[in-house]
Amino acid sequence: MTYSLLTVDPIGPEAMALALAGCFGVVVGDVAAADPDGDPDARNWDAPVSCEHRPVFGDISCSLDTYADESVTDQPLESDFAVRFARAVGTTVLFPASEAPPSAYWVATPEGLLTRARLELSDDEPPRYAVTAVEAPLAQLPQATVTRFAEIVREQRPATPLADAFGASVRRMRESAPESQRAALDDSTGSPVWSAGNSLVAWERVIVQMESGWAHSGWYPAGLYRERLEARDAFADLASRLPGDVAVLLGETLERLDGRFAAATEEGATGILFKELSGEAAPGQVPDSWWWHRRPEPAPWEQA
Secondary structure (H helix, E strand, O other), X not given: OEEEEEEOOOOOHHHHHHHHHHHHOOOHHHEEEEOOOOOHHHOOOOOOEEEEEEEOEEOOOEEEEEEEOOOOOOOOOHHHHHHHHHHHHOOOEEEEOOOOOOOEEEEEOOOXXXXXXXXXXXXXXXXXXXXXXXXXXXXXXXXOEEOOOXXXXXXXXXXXXXXXXXXXXXXXXXXXXXXXXXXXXXXXXOOHHHHHHHHHHHHHHHHHXXXXXXXXXOOOOHHHHHHHHHHHHOHHHHHHHXXXXXXXXXXXXXXXXXXXHHHOOEEOOOOHHXXXXXXXXXXXXXXXXXXXXXXXXXXXXXXX
């Protein structure tokens, strides 16, 4: 398994090897910490754990690319490895997040804190690293703004098995339908079938994230939550534009998702949720639909 870390403080090869040995449960002699531009003949190419390290500039001092081969039985998740390594060397470390923004990183501190960071790379030569924002205050990165990263939550893609099953069923309907009926089952971008599937994905995602306790960020932007409710609104118009069998299938899928949404929320006073999500409270603006009058408790946009 391969691990990519960045460290705030510089680390010598000896300290690096000792820390890696502890992280993987091997002896120090089984770790090769090497400069990739160093003498290749002086490197232990057969070591079960190898680490190429190089200095970098800015808020980050060192870049490490570590590989543990199949003989190493203890191969932790990257987050666990980062926490172990940070504790072992006594400095804050960063590693890439799975979300799409290239600036999305996780941070692990020697105290065991795991939080988010935004890492920017300059156009200088050599480039300089800047940790511009974090989701929790970090003593070793006091210059970073403490904020939440809504763009990371937007990029999260929890599994949507019910929406996927709806799409698969519609495709089977189209394949078995007479030629004259296939146009109504078209799922190209912008079609009613496509819009139904797209809105189902949005609706199921917020429910899955709600049921998980808003994993993995622990919060949810109010603006994104409003968009998910608006996706649920869209079905009122879509149902009348779908072929009968598809409309029935959509209704069955929505019934299951709506039940889960209701179970995960609590009824609130009229207009409270709408005001929280939009900042508006004018009479007559509050939607009538029941999902606009049920609120997750505690509200995820209020969580720290």
